[in-house]
Every structure is written in structure tokens, then in C-alpha cells.
Amino acid sequence: MNSSYEKIIKSARDLRWDIGGDFHEKIMESLYTDASRIADRAVTHPGDTPRFDLDRTIDRLVTSRIWGFPLMVLLLTAVFWLTISGANVPSGLLYSLLIDTVHPFLKSIFATLGIPWWIDGVLLDGAYLATAWVVAVMLPPMAIFFPLFTLLEDFGYLPRVAFNLDHIFRKAGAHGKQALSMTMGFGCNAAGVISTRIIDSPRERLIAIITNNFALCNGRWPTQILIATIFIGALAPAHLSGLISALAVVSIALLGVLLTFVVSWALSRTVLKGEVSTFNLELPPYRPPRILQTLYTSVIDRTLVVLWRAVIFALPAGVVLWVSANLLINGVSIAEYLVNFLNPFGLLLGLNGVILVAYIVAIPANEIVIPTILMLTVMVSGVTGVGEGSGVMFELESGLQTLELLTRGGWTLLTGINLMLFSLVHNPCSTTIYTIYKETGSIKWTTVASLLPVVMGIVIVFFTAQIWRLFTG
Amino acid sequence: MEKDLNKTNQVEISESQAQAGCASCPAHNAANLQKLGVDMENWDFVVALAGNPNTGKSTVFNALTGLHQHTGNWPGKTVTRAEGGFDYGENRYKLVDLPGTYSLLATSLDEEIARDFILFGQPDVTVVVVDAARLERNLNLVLQVLEITNRVVICLNLVDEAERHNISVDDRRLARDLGVPVVPTIARYDEGLEELLAAISEVASGKTQATPYHVKYTHPKLDQAVSKLVSQIKEAFPQVPNTRWVALRLLDGDERIIQAVEKGDLGELTYTVENLDGLGVDTVALKSGFRQ
Numbered sequence A: 001m002n003s004s005y006e007k008i009i010k011s012a013r014d015l016r017w018d019i020g021g022d023f024h025e026k027i028m029e030s031l032y033t034d035a036s037r038i039a040d041r042a043v044t045h046p047g048d049t050p051r052f053d054l055d056r057t058i059d060r061l062v063t064s065r066i067w068g069f070p071l072m073v074l075l076l077t078a079v080f081w082l083t084i085s086g087a088n089v090p091s092g093l094l095y096s097l098l099i100d101t102v103h104p105f106l107k108s109i110f111a112t113l114g115i116p117w118w119i120d121g122v123l124l125d126g127a128y129l130a131t132a133w134v135v136a137v138m139l140p141p142m143a144i145f146f147p148l149f150t151l152l153e154d155f156g157y158l159p160r161v162a163f164n165l166d167h168i169f170r171k172a173g174a175h176g177k178q179a180l181s182m183t184m185g186f187g188c189n190a191a192g193v194i195s196t197r198i199i200d201s202p203r204e205r206l207i208a209i210i211t212n213n214f215a216l217c218n219g220r221w222p223t224q225i226l227i228a229t230i231f232i233g234a235l236a237p238a239h240l241s242g243l244i245s246a247l248a249v250v251s252i253a254l255l256g257v258l259l260t261f262v263v264s265w266a267l268s269r270t271v272l273k274g275e276v277s278t279f280n281l282e283l284p285p286y287r288p289p290r291i292l293q294t295l296y297t298s299v300i301d302r303t304l305v306v307l308w309r310a311v312i313f314a315l316p317a318g319v320v321l322w323v324s325a326n327l328l329i330n331g332v333s334i335a336e337y338l339v340n341f342l343n344p345f346g347l348l349l350g351l352n353g354v355i356l357v358a359y360i361v362a363i364p365a366n367e368i369v370i371p372t373i374l375m376l377t378v379m380v381s382g383v384t385g386v387g388e389g390s391g392v393m394f395e396l397e398s399g400l401q402t403l404e405l406l407t408r409g410g411w412t413l414l415t416g417i418n419l420m421l422f423s424l425v426h427n428p429c430s431t432t433i434y435t436i437y438k439e440t441g442s443i444k445w446t447t448v449a450s451l452l453p454v455v456m457g458i459v460i461v462f463f464t465a466q467i468w469r470l471f472t473g
Numbered sequence B: 001m002e003k004d005l006n007k008t009n010q011v012e013i014s015e016s017q018a019q020a021g022c023a024s025c026p027a028h029n030a031a032n033l034q035k036l037g038v039d040m041e042n043w044d045f046v047v048a049l050a051g052n053p054n055t056g057k058s059t060v061f062n063a064l065t066g067l068h069q070h071t072g073n074w075p076g077k078t079v080t081r082a083e084g085g086f087d088y089g090e091n092r093y094k095l096v097d098l099p100g101t102y103s104l105l106a107t108s109l110d111e112e113i114a115r116d117f118i119l120f121g122q123p124d125v126t127v128v129v130v131d132a133a134r135l136e137r138n139l140n141l142v143l144q145v146l147e148i149t150n151r152v153v154i155c156l157n158l159v160d161e162a163e164r165h166n167i168s169v170d171d172r173r174l175a176r177d178l179g180v181p182v183v184p185t186i187a188r189y190d191e192g193l194e195e196l197l198a199a200i201s202e203v204a205s206g207k208t209q210a211t212p213y214h215v216k217y218t219h220p221k222l223d224q225a226v227s228k229l230v231s232q233i234k235e236a237f238p239q240v241p242n243t244r245w246v247a248l249r250l251l252d253g254d255e256r257i258i259q260a261v262e263k264g265d266l267g268e269l270t271y272t273v274e275n276l277d278g279l280g281v282d283t284v285a286l287k288s289g290f291r292q
Helices: A003-019 A023-044 A055-061 A068-113 A118-154 A160-171 A178-183 A189-198 A203-213 A221-235 A238-268 A293-326 A335-346 A351-363 A366-381 A399-407 A415-423 A432-439 A443-472 B002-023 B026-032 B057-065 B109-120 B133-149 B160-164 B171-178 B193-205 B220-237 B243-252 B255-264 B278-289
Strands: B034-038 B045-050 B083-088 B090-096 B125-131 B152-157 B182-184
Touching: A003 A221, A003 A443, A003 B243, A003 B255, A023 B026, A023 B133, A023 B171, A055 A068, A055 B152, A068 A160, A068 A221, A118 A221, A118 A293, A118 B255, A160 A178, A178 A189, A178 A203, A178 B278, A189 A203, A189 B045, A189 B057, A203 A238, A203 A432, A203 A443, A203 B243, A221 A238, A221 A399, A221 A415, A221 B057, A238 A415, A238 A443, A293 A366, A335 A351, A335 B026, A335 B193, A335 B255, A351 A415, A351 A432, A351 B002, A351 B125, A351 B133, A351 B193, A366 A399, A415 A443, A415 B109, A432 A443, B034 B045, B034 B090, B045 B133, B045 B193, B057 B083, B057 B090, B057 B125, B057 B152, B057 B193, B090 B193, B109 B133, B125 B133, B125 B193, B133 B152, B133 B160, B133 B171, B160 B220, B171 B182, B220 B243
Parallel strands: B045 B090, B045 B125, B125 B152, B152 B182
Antiparallel strands: B034 B083, B083 B090
């Protein structure tokens, strides 16, 4: 060690001793005194404060012990109900444009040009259809969900959510600010993991990073919404089905929050033991949201960015699926081999081989799980007369048709529920895993964060299936 | 007829004269703000945006660069540095949006990123965005920044919100007391940004020479101790700016600064703006965060 460095440290220590123990307090005191004196000279408070303080009234309501939680659930349900019921019509329009009109048109052009069937298959039935499907299914819900969520954020509601959840997180041995990083995770887990930087203790930050995956991200919302609509919404009368589906999705989201608490609690009692640190959470004033600007930024910056990512992953996935469904070994396609191989294990879990293969294909991006499942189901169950042939990711014209197809593929209500559960609790997507590695710089914790949810997911769906079969015989 | 022609000529002359006069006026330049987004090659000045959490730093950032850095009404939203550029007058500026921080006595990673940049990144101008409705608390940070640098502009933001709460702030008196320019703004609605740009360019070009207020420490022996340490630090780390502040931190027992001196990498904390690109700072700070 350099001696001049040592000298500095030593003389600092000596001088500190010489000055006396109240040095820090004195410095802070001088700072506060000066700040308050300067502020006093500049600030004037003419008149008295207004008799009715709107901010405080809203705060009393949304952070009240009795009403805080129900109001939160109510707001969340309203947002999803608007998303689900509002997205139907534009989704249908996009579908009929991109898949009913443009796809046959492109097919006919390729046919006129005399392009070989396999090029046509890879490009149009694989890459194009996969992309078109993702756009038709994801764009409308995102274009509704993101602006609504951003308006709530702009208004100042998120810190109140953190305030409501703070004491639960503390009981779980985690940092109260984890409520904020979890809320970010509802948009995107990678963003949620980065936002854990607001937590200063490394122990509590690791807990927040590992559990962020339990916040349902927007790549998984469409899966939840679709399965809830066709399996759970279909059980309810038509005029209630939108609301019931929304409630099912909210329940899954709340289950995710519950798992966040449970896993945080378990981690802080075992491998990540330590004190809970305290912090100040400032409740910002409510600000009237700027509607137009919010619409613009949430559509351009959030919706299109997320959609673009989905498209980038859907394109090659479409090609891979088409090839694996059309490349035959002994008359059986590669995809079918895989599905049949995983099927017994899938059935044991109350899922099936198709779903497991779809999750392997969708490791890069959760957004393409559902199209993959539908395509594989058609192929394996040998249902004819739907879609464009094997290896094509397609959308069906209505939820009912999808239900019919899936039932013929051997699906039950249990498969639907377990798919929703497994979609909530499985490994993070590749982007999130990479972000976790970058943030922690540790292979060990990245592995824990990636594998823990898969194992938990398998255990949860396994027990759900066993209990379900016990009761339904 | 001839008379008429003369008249038009005269008008033209006075118009061009007026234009020449305008070009030297800051208000004219303000209208010429060019938002450059992420295009920030060949900048002349680096401007840092600091301030308490949730005072509207990112909103100011977006308004000046034309970027859409995510803004949200909650403290702690910005956890990394965002960078963008703008053109104003004859100069190109690089703007750095820092995470919000209540003080420079950093405890968490986001606060550390902000502190390290103001302290060691040596921005040409540090704009401290201040919430007019919560002036006293915000001034704690302002006074700490003034300890480090005198190239400061105070952006007195959210004056509309303060007015709603019946609070009015005398910005001229504040500017006199602090010794640096103070510009009242409502960044959400683009109000006051032209004046802010003018103030930034005057501080950057050195037209405005500030004599910032320094906190009066009433503690005996302190001055003596500080000056003794300052001379030692200057000798061991000739490239470190703000030696007075480093001395105060050492006396206060700031672990991070002590460690930096011990390892001798206090000098390496003096980032040049070039190597601040990408994740440089973030990962350095992060790793030390996990090491602790």
C-alpha cells in the first residue's frame, strides 16, 4: 500500500478524533439550518391553506386499512375488463386483414411466380403467419392496457400501492420498495429487475430480483387473457363472460403477488437471512395526467417496442415450427416425436406434451406460446378442416372454435387452469435471465432465479392435477 | 409612387436591423433549440440534471432532447443515467439525466450513480431541478452540490403545483442568496425552458460567473483540519477535483471515499466523460455494491 495514501487516512482519523464525535451532526445541522433560513426568505405562504385538501382525501381512501386493498383489486379488474372487452373487435379486424386477406393474396402471388412449395411454406406459412398472429393478438390488448396503466402511474397511484404492500413485504423479511419493482415487473420483468436498483441492501435486492418473475409480465398477459376467455369465460353467461375472464386473470395476478410474498419470506428465512432495512417512501402529489402525451408515449414507446420484440422472436420461431412439422423421419415429423416423448410427463402434470414443447420453443419470448400450442394441437390430434395445414400458426375465428379444437385435442378445464398456473410460474424469458446476470454479476444467483420458478411451477401444477383428479374422479 | 417605394425600403431595412439585434438576444436563440435525441456526437458542453426524486428531471430531459425517457409520478423511477443531446445557440450539448437523490452522502446504488457523476464526471453545468413546493428539503441537496461545483443552474420546477398549494417562491431572492442563476419552470407544459436554456448556455460559456453560497460550518478546528487534509490529498491525487469535499467526507468517515483513498483509486473515480459511455459507471458501482 502506498504510504501517502496511508498518511491521509491516518491524519483524517486523528483529525476526526481531535474535532470530536459530534462532527457529523454538526455538519448536518449547519446544512439544515442554512437550507431552512434560505428557504424561509424565499417562500411566502399568502392566506391560509385551502379548507378542502383533495390530495389528502384521496390518500385517506386509497391507503386506508379497510379500503386500500379492495380498491386496488377493483382498479386492476377494471383495467383488465376494459382491456379484454375492448381488444376483441380490433383483434378480429386485424386477423381478417392480415390472415384472411393478405395471406391468401401473398400465396397466390407466390403460386403465379412458381416458387417451390417449401420456400412458400417457410416464408408464408411459417414466418409470415407467426408474425401476423402475434401482431393481431398482442397489439390491441397492449394498445389498451399500456395507456391505462401509464395513466395510473402518471396520476401518482403506484407509490400508494407500494405504501399498501409495504408492511406485508416487511413481514416477509423483504424491502418495502420491492412493491415498486414488482409493479414495474407487471409491465416487463427485465425492467422490473433493473428497477430493483432503488433497493440499497444487496440482500433485499437479491430477494426482489429472484421474485420479480412472479409479477405477470405483458408477454404472459395475452396467454392468460385468451385461456381465461375460452375456458373460464365460456362457462359463464355471455353478458358476464368478459367480467368473469377479467376476474380469473386478476386472480392469477394476485396469486403471483402471493407467491412473491411466500418466496421472499422463505428466502429471507433461509439463504438470505438478515435485518429488514427501513426507508422513507415519499407519497408524491397527485398530478392530473396529460392524456394525449401519455397515449403517445405509451403507444410509441411501450406498445411498439414490446410488439417489435415479439415479432423478432415470432419470425424465426415460425420458421422453426414449420420445418419441424414438415421434416419427416420414418413418416413422423420431428415435432410429433417431441410431443409424443413429452406427453406422459405432461399428462402427469395435468398439462400435455404439446404445452411442454411450446414452452421450450417459447423460451426466448413468452408471447408465442399460444400460437405454438394451437398449431401443434392440430397436428397431433389430427383435426382437419381448420387452419392452413400442418406447421401453420393460425388464429381461429372465435373463442368457441378454439375451445372446440382444444377439447378435441384432449384438453379439459384442468388443462386450461394448469396452463394459466404454469404460465405464471415458470422460468423467466431469456432477456430477463440476461438482465439478472448483468445486475447480479453472479452465475449462482442467475441460476437460482431461473430454475426456482420452473421447479415451483412443476410442483404446483402436479399437485393441482392430483387434487383435481381426486375430487373429479 | 417613388415615395411609396422608399417607404417599403425603409421597412425592409429596419426589419433586417431588428433581425441582427435578435440574433444576439438569448430569447431568439431559444426559439432555435434543436432537439437532437440520441444524436450527441461532438458535443461542446456536458450538462448534468440532478435533483431530489420526483421533481421532474426526466420531464426536463425529454423537453430538451425530444427523447421519451420514461417519466412517472413516483420517486425512484430513474435508476440509470440517460443521455441525450440538443443544439442551442452555436453549441451542442450533451445532457445526462441522473437518478434522483436526497443528498450526496450516497447510500443506495442509484444515489451513488448520481453522486459519482456530479463529483467525478466534471459536467460543465449541473442543473439542479428543485420542487418549488418543497423548497427547504430540496435546498439540502442544492447546498451540497454548491460545495462541489460553482457551475450550477437551479431549475425551480413545479411552480404551478406550488401555487395550487398557495406557496410562492421569490426566485430572484433565492438566486441572490444562493449565488447561482435560478429559473422558475413548469416543465410538464414547457414553460420557462427557454430561460433555462439561456441560463445553461451562459454558465457553460463562462458568461455568468457564479459565487455560490457555502454552508457556514460553525465548528471550531474544522477549517484547520480541512485545509491540512486538502493539501495532503492534492499531493497524493493531483488529478482529483473538489478536494475540499473529499476532505470533508474523509473527516466524516465516509467508507466509500476512505476505501478509494486506501486502494489509491480515488483518481480512477475521476471518470472522463468519454469512458462514462455505456454501462461503465453502472457496473463499477454495482459490483462495489454487491461486494460490501
